Amino acid sequence: MIRKINIWQELDWVTVILYAVLMLFGWINIYAAVYDEQHQSILDFNQRYGKQLVWIAAAVIIASATLLIDSRFYFYFSYLLYGLTLLLLIAVVLFGKEVNGARSWFYIGGLQIQPSEFSKVATCLALARRLSSHPIKLTSFVEMIKSLTVPGLIIFLPMILVGMQPDWGSALVYAVLMLVLYREGLPGQYLVIGVLFGVVFIFSLLWNETPEKLVVMLFLFSLAAWAFFYRSLRGVFIILTTYGAIYLAGIIFFHYGHWHFSAYYHHLVCITAALIAMFAMSWKKRRNDVAWIAVMLAVYLLSGYGVMYGFQHVLKPHQRTRIEIFLGQKYDPKKEGYNIEQSKIAIGSGGFHGKGFLKGTQTKFNFVPEQSTDFIFCTVGEEWGFIGSFVLLMMYLTLMLRLLYLCERQRSLFSRIYGYGVVSVFFIHVTVNIGMTIGLFPVIGIPLPFFSYGGSSLWAFTFLLFVFLRLDASRMELFR
């Protein structure tokens, strides 16, 4: 039985207000980013801020329409929507327009549509539907793998298709849906392994010139592996102390011995020693784990060095450039590291208070590329300073935590899982986008939700969010 509810009463207005504020703040910053004395009219539709205003108006319509549709629609049509977006993704690889070496866009009339933005919504819906009827089984390893096959494919298919555009930056977003699986019962260790291998893969490519950094990663890895297998911090401390002691001894020894030794080998020796210590302890305790740790290490080393070696020696220069574009380094094809530095300078020069609205245009325009899309956070950092950046981060944090709260009050499994999908997608976008502008993340060109310039991403995020708000508003329709 279904109880009729008033959608406007049940709607979570906190989220809606956050959404509206973010969107307007975003528009103000796009205006500042494109601002130019020659084009001062706000309604100049040849300029990006003028266009964004149109996109925002359309987003409001999309939001309202999304709310007016019956919530069961999203459940029953989830697979169909998913199938349709897969078709669109295939079509865009075949017939899309090539921009910056990737086929991600359809041009219909004057409108540009990026299907990979919308496929996130459909993927979350399909995943929620599957998991709500077929929960992850943990009775045995085989059972678990079986129950994970379909959800895994649901995530994997759009990821591969987006990667084929090729836009591996956007494809990476899908990996975050592991968080949803985790919430629904996936053992934590797989989450850790997944994250670690992602890190290894990306950083092996980005840090191809410094083996030292791989050593550091190796070290972090061994710590993680230890923590993971023993669920205790004892091993971590042992490794840290072994490492520190040997390192110190080495420094003293080299210093007094006047014997020069490359830092790289120094670290390598220390880590080897620390790992041996770890193995020795594992041996005493649970022999089975030693084999596991060894296998993981071997895979880790092979993949890390394999990727690095392949990148440097096997690939031809133009293929390397392609991969750099895959990784979103299209902004920095000459690897000067210059743009990131510019982005940091723009943000850093904002100081505590910021330079003020429209007053920060001098430095960043010259060098920070994609100012109104992927690097929009630079404008915030420069013109609104630490205060503005902090407030923006807090708004995103509030939004995500609010959504988490909403997730947990759902009565239907479908709504909750979908809600977690929404949170995860927002989380990865905010993390990657802001992280790259402040130099904590490699440059991967994905937009800041509700903030970056662009119709497709704004509409897709709006749709993503309001489907959840619609589901949330009708949670009382279900009796339990």
Place this chain on the structure above:
Amino acid sequence: MNPYAFRRHIIGGIIVGVICIYVVRLFYIQVIDSSYKLSAQNNAYRRIVQYPARGLIYDRNGKLLVGNQAAFDLMYNPSEIQPFDTLELCSILQVTPAQLKERFRRVRTTKGYSRYRDQLLYSQLSEITYARLQEKLYKYPGLYVQERTLRRYLYPLAAHLLGYVSEVDSSHIRKDPYYQMGDYIGISGIEKAYEKELRGKKGVKIFLVDVHNRLMGSLENGKYDSAAVLGKNLVATIDIELQQYAEKLMKPFRGSVVAIEPATGEILALVSSPSYDPSLLVGQERKKNFPLLQKQANLPLYNRALAASYPPGSTFKLINALIGQQENVINEYTTHGCAMGWSFGPVQVGCHAHPSPLDLRGSIQYSCNSYYCDVFRRIIDNPRYSSTEEAYKIWRNYVLSFGFGQYLKTDLPDEGKGNVPSINYYNKIYGKNRWRSLTIISLGIGQGELGITPLHMANMAATIANRGYFYTPHSVKKIEGQDTLLHHFTEKHYTAIDPKYFEVIIDGMEKAVESGTAMYGRIEGIAMCGKTGTAQNPHGKDHSIFICFAPRQNPRIAIAVYVENAGFGATWAVPVASLLVEKYLKGSISRPWMEERIVNAHIY
């Protein structure tokens, strides 16, 4: 309750954790670390690109062929520009105010325009304009002059071999992110083939600029600057004197000359006539001249020497003579009678007056058609093979082993493939099993569907000169800072013919020059070996063809000459090749009357 409900706290914790790290990081770079805070005066940069000079090109004897000259581009930065005396600037630049305004408007509306990025206003100012502008530049803040280099050709020669450079277009930029609007790139010839070596590497200097647009020194002591790397110099394989002479001789004709050093595969001269002066395509001149060259009916921009595919005519008899020997269907004593032609049933091939019967040497000396119709029939109707198709396949493989019908993979772009018809081709025309040796008998004398480029032809001459192998022809001898060429250019490519069969052929070729079809080209004191050809073609009069190499022992030069629509091989192609051989081997000409006859030829 869901057993994993506690995991919401972990997920929430991860989110809060990341945001906290970001807040700390922001606090650090925005509030604590002052290195990111550039003072208010140093709030603009000027990024000045350092363009390296393009590599120079020398000929094989060290003579400079292609150098550089300075050119000046007028740039401006829209955000720094201030109202100025338009009339004065217009008079310096010699444009009307309306044109200047239009120019600014065009720049503003181009894709990728940014108020804060330097824009190109006028490219390649003349030196005089530059000198006058330089004095007044202080009056125009935001305007500045960027120095560039343009190509300078020291000889009006070898346009097809050297190629030309031009500004990049958007497709180049898409393919290689190194290029930016306004950069130059090699479009054809050596300039294109060795673009990566010639271009060097752009550098960049980043300066801090104050609000009054004064340079305040480099950004962070040049931490982000990169030095420009000069382009590498090249030594080309051509001999510019030989090239010059070849172009002079070919001036009255349409056609090509390709000369190769057999012992290395180095291209000594490459002429495609009509040609043009490479200086016509430098800088601003190109805009004016390129369309004019494009419109000319005799296609001066088309590289005939590499791309044009002609029937090889009688020169191809050499190949059939070699294949016949290798297949053991003829030997040096095989004779054949000829009475002004050859006929078999309805098929008739004409021949010219010469002694009869002839042996293999004589058949080459006098270029007998009957002989080679017979040889071709012996090859294709060889009872060892079960079908025409099978025998043809064997024959075709021999032909392909000389490099015909495929790209030779020289270092030059625009190479043509030519054509050696496939079995499928004949099956399509005549039907499967419905063609015989007689159907395709014209292949025996180098006619029919065969398509061979002058480069292939010269390579064939070099292959015979080497008695059975060739080095892939190439146009560059040495790249500065590089010890060796690609392996591809230094390895011997053997044909499928045993070297022992070549000597007989070469006997015939020497006799052809001494007292045969090419005796007009005989040079006192040089043992030249050659073979004439006359290619029937659907475009009018026959093409006059000659290939040769000299001297017979340790050959130093192999040449192929094509003169389009000029009649017998002996008439024009032979004297051209003969003069070139003499010029190259002796350094001077002993037959000025012959040279005069060619230079004054009017055959079209």
